[in-house]
Amino acid sequence: MSELFLENINIINQRWPQIAKEITLEAVSEFDAVLVTGKNQTISVNGIQLSSRHNRMAEAQLYIDQLDTNCNTVTLYGVGMGDVPSLLIDINNLESIDIAPLNLSIFALLLTYTDQREWLSDSRVNLIQPEQYQLAENYLAIAADLVLADEQNSVIRDFLVMENNREFINSIHLANDREIEEIHKLNFEALNRDPSADHIKLHVKTNTKASIIASGPTLETHYEALKKQRNLPPQERPIMIAVDTALIALTSQGITPDIVVTLDKNITLQHFPAKLPSDTSLVYFPNSNPDVINNWKGKKFNAYSNRPIFDECNKNSPKIRLYTNGSVIHPTVDLAVQLGLQEISLYGCDFSYPHNKTHAYWQDGVLGPSINLKKNHWVLNGHNQRVPTDLNFRAYLRYLEIYILAKPEIKFYQLSKLGAKIAGTHYRD
Template sequence: MSELFERNGELIQQRWPKVWHRLSVEDSAALQADLVEGLGSTLSVNGIQLTSRHDRTREAALQADSLPVDSQVVHVYGTGLGDLQAQLLARAGVERLYVHILNGAVFALVLQMLDQQSWLSDPRVELLYAGDRVEIQLPYFALPSELVLADDYNAKIRDRLISETHLTFNNREFDPANPEIAERLQACVERVRADADVAELFATCSGTEVFVIGTGPSLEQHFDTLRAVRERTQRPLLICVDTAYRPLIEQGITPDVVVTIDQRISTRHLPSDASGEITLVYMPMVDPAVLEGWQGPRYVAYSASPIYRELREALPKAQLYVGGSVIHPAVDLAVKMGASQITLFGADFAFPNDKTHAGWNDGDLGPQLGAARHWVLDGHGQRVKTQLNFRSYLCELERYIAGHPQVGFHNSSRAGAMIVGTTFHPEFTR
């Protein structure tokens, strides 16, 4: 144990004994650490520089400038080399600085190599593991290097941080001024005027169980189960997302309701041949050809998106929650219809067994498996491949579940992402 580690550790143990107990057993020896030099120097961990190698102080000043100058409470995610903490503590108006550890082993390594006592000793500082909180705190700055290096325990908070940071960028394609959006909405306006309000479905299944079916690879494990359940006299209501519709129909499973919201969904995904007894719930960005061909009942819904502002005012209809994926309005519909229990099928938010979707070829519904550069923890606590937007969708579903404690949420598979707020269904989980 280095002398620096002992001195840093004594201070942490005095102020945050539980944090020190965890830090003292972190396996920092497993990390590949290198000194990287430029105009200055920094520490590289597993090939990721913790800070600039040219001017750490200037970099930290720029990071600090991104936070409101009048904030009395500030949150920093990642510990870095202590530079950002020093910048923020130099502000007279800062009364409390929360430093959230994103990788315990990385911080333990830094404590062995650099004196961190100046900020650790400041009475305004609170030190904790990011994963000890279920939600991110504002205002914050998340150190980019440690978003990459975040460990398993802190992965959920990392996902929320990345989702929040990318929010403005992700919403850029939903600009009401986009001429393609305006054209699509105009093409659907007469259908919106004529079709029923989704509110007519609300509270029609109070106290029932609902299966919400996504298109994750684990859905393929449940085709036989769903087929058998569908034949029962008394059974749960089956609500599926648009891309799950064709695989279900091909397996002889007829859903009760299909939900679609995406302008990229076409009749290829929603063929109308067998749709006579199936309810379609849609938002007005859907391909008009889908609406024209659909033989069953159609219900219109909006989201809170600005793209529907004018339509909401001109042709009022009820709203469903959307957090980036069609799984969100499908779940929200189930809740608003009155479900007391919701079981999720194919809600993987990941690529278990090196497959992207059930019933579709690699790349048919988006990026190919080879493009997966990210991970989440599955129901076994193991890392499973995913893509960045899936992690964002998962965060928003978990937030939705947390906001509806009156509904019991179950997951039917351990193969996909662990979904906070759900329990594994005792009968269906595999």
């Protein structure tokens, strides 16, 4: 241990003994860490600089300028090179400064080679392990630390990244709203003709279990189990609800779900089997593809998402409102809950690329993502191992977790440990 580390850790041990204990257990030798010199010096960890090498303090000030000038508390996610906390303690009106390292190994590395004693000694500073599913009211997040976050902080990392991208995502929604209005006009007659999806309750009867089937790669390992499930007497088997892109995978194996949910205009007839099942109900939205709706052979029901754009539509023609947040899996799960189903098993809900594939059945790249493109993002699977994914899949996962954690009265199960671990669920063989 370096002399600097001992001096830094001595302060931490006096103030936060449990965190000090955890830091001393971290291995810093596993990193590819080098000193990088420009006008200033910084540390590069696995190719990611912890700060600017040209003007560290100017960069730190850019972070601080994001704060509301009237706030008296702040949480800093990540530490960088320690420049931001060193400037924060100079702000007199700050009464509380919470510092949340997102990777204790990197923090230990920083303590080994740099002097952080000034801000560590400030009475307003508190080192914390952050809440994973709740962002602080006033916060700053160091970009490098988001990239280098460890497994323990992968959830809060995802929420911070999602929040950083919120303005861009909202701008896309504004453009999509105009497209939705145009497709809504094409689907106007069907929306008025077909009943709201809550009428499916008449068909659910006394069943309390549901199998929710997405098109993740692990679905392929459950075909035989789903066949057996489908062959049970109707009063014994779970209601089988599939997302649109999973239908062709299921029918290729002789499995016919009770309900299919489709949300996106970009999911066309080419994404469905040539022979559409006549005994499967379709749940669609105003922005679903008109050709899919018009050519469906079975019963058809509709719904609105919970987005404000549909508030006026709902006043004029009330429909069930389903939770949506980027993925068709969200309204599919919410539909099961609103139908009164109390036990929900998730098949193929992987939010990642196990088996070196993006989807069950589909050829690589047909549905957009390709396993051949470099995957810089990851989530933890049921074995607490990192599995590759894309940024949007991470967001879909976290929004589903928020939903599930808000429904403690519902039992949620996952059927595979190879896909992303979903908080609030239990594993079932």
